[in-house]
Amino acid sequence: MKNLRILIPKDPAIENCPNCNASGRLRRSRRRTSLEGFIKTFTMFNIYRCKSCDWRGYKSGYHITKTSFKTLGIYLLVALISGMIIRVIISKFVVK
Numbered sequence: 001m002k003n004l005r006i007l008i009p010k011d012p013a014i015e016n017c018p019n020c021n022a023s024g025r026l027r028r029s030r031r032r033t034s035l036e037g038f039i040k041t042f043t044m045f046n047i048y049r050c051k052s053c054d055w056r057g058y059k060s061g062y063h064i065t066k067t068s069f070k071t072l073g074i075y076l077l078v079a080l081i082s083g084m085i086i087r088v089i090i091s092k093f094v095v096k
């Protein structure tokens with residue numbers, strides 16, 4: 001089976017800086033406020049800092065590809081077909 005993940009993990013540390021476009025200069029940054037801690041814990045974003053220009057901001061550790069949408073479509077189709085089958089079974093075997 002091929003990769004069935006919707007969110008593909010990536011490492012933002014090897015990406016270019018959004019501010020100065022330097023490559024390989026992003027490093028994980030420590031959280032400063034409780035809001036940053038909340039975002040770090042409950043979302044897929046982490047705080048990064050650029051070693052070249054001191055830019056500091058959020059970057060996601062995942063990305064979505066064209067395959068992600070296909071996989072999502074397959075999941076939805078399977079869910080829909082399962083729902084239809086269950087509905088038929090219930091309507092046949094449940095006495096009204």
Ligand SMILES: [Zn+2]
Nearest residue numbers: 017020050053
């Ligand atoms: Zn930078």
